Amino acid sequence: MQEEIVETAAAEPQEMPQPRQGHPFFVFTINTVLGLAALAGVVVLLILHFTSGPAPATIPAATVQKAAGRPLSVVFVNIDSLNTHFEYVKTLRGDLEGTGKRLQTEVLAEQAALEKEAAEFQRQISANAITEEKAKVQYEQLMQKQQMLMEKKERYTQQVAEKEMDMNIRLIDTVTTFLKRFNRQYGFDYIMGYKAGGEILLSNDTLDITATVLQQMNEEYRQRKK
Numbered sequence: 001m002q003e004e005i006v007e008t009a010a011a012e013p014q015e016m017p018q019p020r021q022g023h024p025f026f027v028f029t030i031n032t033v034l035g036l037a038a039l040a041g042v043v044v045l046l047i048l049h050f051t052s053g054p055a056p057a058t059i060p061a062a063t064v065q066k067a068a069g070r071p072l073s074v075v076f077v078n079i080d081s082l083n084t085h086f087e088y089v090k091t092l093r094g095d096l097e098g099t100g101k102r103l104q105t106e107v108l109a110e111q112a113a114l115e116k117e118a119a120e121f122q123r124q125i126s127a128n129a130i131t132e133e134k135a136k137v138q139y140e141q142l143m144q145k146q147q148m149l150m151e152k153k154e155r156y157t158q159q160v161a162e163k164e165m166d167m168n169i170r171l172i173d174t175v176t177t178f179l180k181r182f183n184r185q186y187g188f189d190y191i192m193g194y195k196a197g198g199e200i201l202l203s204n205d206t207l208d209i210t211a212t213v214l215q216q217m218n219e220e221y222r223q224r225k226k
Contacts, residue, residue, distance in 0.1 A: 099163060
């Protein structure tokens with residue numbers, strides 16, 4: 001009986017389940033003992049249809065014929081580049097990683113304390129330093145603490161996953177809102193999102209407006225931070 005108690009109490013808490021996968025526009029990467037995984041996403045197409053004038057010659061666009069005979073202009077933004085170089089993404093990623101590390105530190109500290117307590121319990125059992133009745137009480141207490149720690153891990157995993165999803169929503173809104181303002185000047189029919197391994201397998205680099213978009217988005221973000 002006592003040997004079974006020792007083996008069960010000394011066992012390490014189970015690994016935390018992974019957060020549910022979603023389909024974000026931006027992908028954050030965090031690796032902690034909380035089991036936080038990057039949410040793998042598909043390409044999100046930002047489809048904007050405006051009635052303003054034709055695009056300036058400085059930014060080329062693909063053109064095909066609409067049913068009504070008017071040319072249709074199409075350009076794209078590289079999502080991987082936005083993930084890497086948009087300063088707002090860096091800020092949000094730093095915030096998310098800071099939250100993950102803070103929660104990780106808390107969980108690890110509690111896990112270490114529980115392991116230490118279980119080791120002391122095992123030592124007392126081996127030395128016959130406590131009665132069987134007291135051993136049962138301590139065993140139940142250890143099991144309760146382990147269950148509470150597992151629940152905290154699951155709660156923290158969900159908390160960070162929800163925070164990550166919220167950040168993706170905010171980023172999509174930020175990019176979409178900017179592109180609507182941006183497109184008042186250029187009047188593209190479609191501004192599409194391209195990323196490696198996404199649904200668009202091949203793109204014409206002459207239609208890439210990422211550099212212009214990034215420059216203006218970062219300038220706006222720096223102005224807002226002042």
